[in-house]
Amino acid sequence: xKTRWMAMLLLCALLAGIPxxxxxxxxxxxxxxxxxxxxxxxxxxxxxxxMDQSSAxxxxxxxxxxxxxxAIYPDWxxxxxxxxxxxxxxxxxxxxxxxxxxVNTPPYPVMPQAYYAVIDREVEVKADKKADSETLxxxxxxxxxxxxxxxEGWARLIHKRQYGYIDTRDxxxxxxxxxxxxxxxxxxxxxxxxxxxxxxxPRNNNLAVACSHISRVMQPGDVMNFNDTxxxxxxxxxxxxxxxxxxxxLKKNYGGGSCQVSSTLWDALMQLPGxxxxxxxxxxxxxxxxxxxxxxxxxxxxxxxxxFRNDYDFPIRIEASTHDLCLFVAVYKESH
Numbered sequence: 654x655k656t657r658w659m660a661m662l663l664l665c666a667l668l669a670g671i672p673x674x675x676x677x678x679x680x681x682x683x684x685x686x687x688x689x690x691x692x693x694x695x696x697x698x699x700x701x702x703x704m705d706q707s708s709a710x711x712x713x714x715x716x717x718x719x720x721x722x723x724a725i726y727p728d729w730x731x732x733x734x735x736x737x738x739x740x741x742x743x744x745x746x747x748x749x750x751x752x753x754x755x756v757n758t759p760p761y762p763v764m765p766q767a768y769y770a771v772i773d774r775e776v777e778v779k780a781d782k783k784a785d786s787e788t789l790x791x792x793x794x795x796x797x798x799x800x801x802x803x804x805e806g807w808a809r810l811i812h813k814r815q816y817g818y819i820d821t822r823d824x825x826x827x828x829x830x831x832x833x834x835x836x837x838x839x840x841x842x843x844x845x846x847x848x849x850x851x852x853x854x855p856r857n858n859n860l861a862v863a864c865s866h867i868s869r870v871m872q873p874g875d876v877m878n879f880n881d882t883x884x885x886x887x888x889x890x891x892x893x894x895x896x897x898x899x900x901x902x903l904k905k906n907y908g909g910g911s912c913q914v915s916s917t918l919w920d921a922l923m924q925l926p927g928x929x930x931x932x933x934x935x936x937x938x939x940x941x942x943x944x945x946x947x948x949x950x951x952x953x954x955x956x957x958x959x960x961f962r963n964d965y966d967f968p969i970r971i972e973a974s975t976h977d978l979c980l981f982v983a984v985y986k987e988s989h
Contacts, residue, residue, distance in 0.1 A: 655765070655924060683722065684724065684753060685722040685758070686721060686750050686751040687720045687721075687750050688718060688720065688747070689716055689717060689718045689747060690716065698713070698747075699713060702740065704741045720732045720742070721733040725744070726945075727816060727946070730744055744947060745940075749762075762946070763923045765924050766801055766830060767800065768829055769799050769800060769828050769842065770824045770828065774823065775793050778792065778817040779807075780815070782806075784820070789849075790812065790977070795976050795977075796976040796977040797979070797981040799811070799845040799981070811847070814944075839988040840985055843925065843986050845981070846920040848916065848980050850978050853895065859893060859895050859907075859910040860911070860914055862883075862892055863910075863915075864914055866882050867879070867973050871971065873963055876931070877960065878960045880953065883908070883952075886908030911952055911953055914973065915951070915952040916949040916951075917944070919948075919959055920944065920948050922961060925965075928961055930960075932958055969984050
């Protein structure tokens with residue numbers, strides 16, 4: 654069950670919004686043990702004072718250096734610096750080696766979502782908790798978004814590799830995601846996730862088509878093979894030609910963009926301990942930039958696929974949809 658580690662992650666997220674709160678971190682606040690990645694053996698990794706590459710540089714670390722991770726963010730991790738201080742390192746510069754308390758901490762890089770909202774008026778997603786900050790996206794009635802938490806009257810959500818914020822006064826209702834999927838009622842949502850995408854009509858079409866194929870009920874023991882479920886990738890199945898990465902080159906293929914659907918689905922399901930992932934591969938070291946670093950699941954070819962099994966003793970129902978350049982996945986608990 655995810656109850657305890659969701660509560661812990663919510664507390665960490667709340668502390669993250671309080672200046673200086675993480676500087677008082679104690680030993681039991683360490684979530685993960687890790688190392689500075691060895692993928693870049695010839696370069697140092699910078700520890701920054703803030704989550705900003707223009708901020709002060711606190712330290713340069715060698716590949717393989719051990720770190721203690723206190724919190725994770727869409728593109729950064731907070732690590733212990735010195736005895737009681739905190740520094741920040743880009744997520745693509747670290748490797749996690751151990752979860753300190755697996756009972757109370759989700760497996761890396763899961764970012765639990767505690768709430769969701771259904772938009773019923775036009776709202777703006779802001780880059781900061783200020784009405785005059787940059788607008789990252791505009792949502793219209795019918796859009797759905799996952800919410801990680803609340804800060805100072807703002808709902809916090811993931812927008813690609815950063816946080817975005819919606820004024821809670823613009824949300825008529827905020828719904829909780831079940832914190833205990835075992836005890837959840839029939840029909841209750843037990844996990845959610847979303848991702849934003851650029852306006853590219855053929856690719857947008859492909860996302861919607863793939864979403865329609867994965868929306869279904871899965872009985873206990875059922876396995877979903879993503880490629881088999883959403884294919885064939887051809888015009889007869891509703892797909893259009895859109896950009897896709899092939900051997901590092903951008904080409905056009907039918908179904909281009911379907912990886913964003915498999916990735917968003919993986920991010921939702923990884924919050925559920927009763928889902929067993931049988932196959933998942935990322936897009937590469939820097940992963941897909943429409944999600945937090947490392948939180949993608951590639952698909953579309955024989956060797957790139959996402960396969961998982963429902964190991965709960967109850968059925969689950971997956972609903973996936975797109976609206977306003979936002980792809981939303983929700984998983985419901987169903988009765989037998």
